[in-house]
Amino acid sequence: MKNNTNNIVEVKNLSKNYGKINAVDGISFEVKSGEVFGMLGPNGAGKTTTVEIIEGIRQPDKGETFINGLNTIIDNKQIKKIIGVQLQQNAFFDYLNIYEIIDFYSKLYGNKTKTIDLLKKVELIEKKNSKYKELSGGQKQRLSIAIALVNDPLVLFLDEPTTGLDPQARRHVWNLIKQIRLEGSTIIMTTHYMEEAEELCDRVAIIDTGKIVALDTPGNLIDKLIDKGFKPKRTIKKASLDDVFLDLTGQNLRGD
């Protein structure tokens, strides 16, 4: 499906309270079609609440959100058809293998994608006969991304897609995200890894206590900090311990 607006996601003056907690406090932003948009911020900042309102899973107290011009609350059914949601924790049927799990979800969404193609895309083809409980953390993350892709979504939501993964497995998920972006999907992701946001995101919103405190490209945000006279606490070397790890153990996937 083609989108008909440059701003594929519009978030207008969103607020959500849980009792006395102002989880989301008047948030507005737009996400451009085809970009990877990062939602960053400390634990409890309001990222998940904001994302779940955009996905149509939660109702806001105030404000509106639109995806591809559709109102998330009024047009909830149509919204579900054009978004893909990858969750942090999944409970899949123990008795199905990986091929059958993806195939099951694919059928639910009208077989828009071929299961075998999705398995190849997320590098799980060799695990197609395995059960979910036999997968490593990295493989489980890639399976949950495959499932979020079954309806060939216009907008893909990724919730901390590389939490708990080793550097190789993380890079494989990064490459997968870059590939999905190249194929035309818009991606909204949360992450607590700033190097991940720098590598993947065209723009990031930094959220704190329910408010957006900055929204820009990672490069511009870094430049603004340097312009303010920022001095790093330690010398930044040309390589990191991450680079050492990858140099010593290689870039290839293990039993990740």
Ligand code: ATP
């Ligand atoms: P994290 O980085 O830890 O995932 P977050 O930025 O996604 O955090 P939210 O999960 O949106 O933050 O939570 C925002 C605030 O709302 C927190 O204070 C949280 O405790 C509170 N909160 C979230 N969900 C509920 C709920 N269902 N009931 C009550 N309070 C909630």
